[in-house]
Amino acid sequence: MKNILHIISSPRGEISASRKLGKAVIEKILEKYPDAVVKERDLTKNAVPVLGEVHISTFFTPPQDHSPEQQLINRYSEELIAELKEAHMIVIDSPMYNFSVPTSLKAYFDFTSRAGYTFKYSEDGPKGLLDDDKKLYIAFTSGNIYSTGPYQVFDSNVPYIRHIFGFYGISDVSVFRAEGLAIPGIMETSLEKAIGTITID
Numbered sequence: 133m134k135n136i137l138h139i140i141s142s143p144r145g146e147i148s149a150s151r152k153l154g155k156a157v158i159e160k161i162l163e164k165y166p167d168a169v170v171k172e173r174d175l176t177k178n179a180v181p182v183l184g185e186v187h188i189s190t191f192f193t194p195p196q197d198h199s200p201e202q203q204l205i206n207r208y209s210e211e212l213i214a215e216l217k218e219a220h221m222i223v224i225d226s227p228m229y230n231f232s233v234p235t236s237l238k239a240y241f242d243f244t245s246r247a248g249y250t251f252k253y254s255e256d257g258p259k260g261l262l263d264d265d266k267k268l269y270i271a272f273t274s275g276n277i278y279s280t281g282p283y284q285v286f287d288s289n290v291p292y293i294r295h296i297f298g299f300y301g302i303s304d305v306s307v308f309r310a311e312g313l314a315i316p317g318i319m320e321t322s323l324e325k326a327i328g329t330i331t332i333d
């Protein structure tokens with residue numbers, strides 16, 4: 133039985149394009165693996181805090197020395213990391229907001245990028261600690277087009293998310309893009325076309 137983790141980052145609810153694309157990926161996975169169990173991590177509900185001094189000090193203090201506040205922070209971070217460890221497949225919805233990932237997603241990475249949990253450093257440099265047999269699907273949406281053309285140099289989200297998960301040890305990645313969602317003549321069909329490209333391996 134497959135465990136699927138669906139990470140959602142758009143606050144735009146029903147009208148969100150990235151949620152629609154991510155949902156379509158989940159539906160395709162369920163077609164292939166009807167017994168799969170899907171866990172949703174909606175980062176717009178119960179938001180991960182913006183990384184502050186107390187969070188950083190928590191992550192760099194041995195658990196036995198945590199204050200009651202740090203214990204709560206550590207528990208939340210460990211819960212997020214446990215979900216990643218349990219997942220066989222991860223679907224991550226990411227719209228582009230102001231040339232980056234939504235703040236909620238950055239906060240999520242700040243709470244899951246932890247030495248000894250998701251990565252470690254050795255003499256050979258960084259090493260991911262998540263099992264490398266996991267599959268990552270990125271559902272990316274944007275107003276402009278970044279996969280090709282003059283704005284390709286600003287293609288920030290997909291390489292960034294790919295890199296973070298690679299840093300955690302996950303290298304098997306498929307990307308589905310609904311781009312040009314602000315460009316007349318493209319916006320009308322972009323999402324539908326992106327959904328049409330979804331394949332699950």
Ligand SMILES: Cc1cc2nc3c(=O)[nH]c(=O)nc-3n(C[C@H](O)[C@H](O)[C@H](O)COP(=O)(O)O)c2cc1C
Binds near residue numbers: 277
């Ligand atoms: C606050 C905000 C910032 C945005 N910034 C960008 C941007 O920098 N580049 C871009 O191509 N599109 C940008 N867009 C367009 C979104 O990437 C596009 O509409 C996307 O589909 C939104 O995903 P969502 O509907 O899942 O929230 C922005 C949209 C919003 C709401």
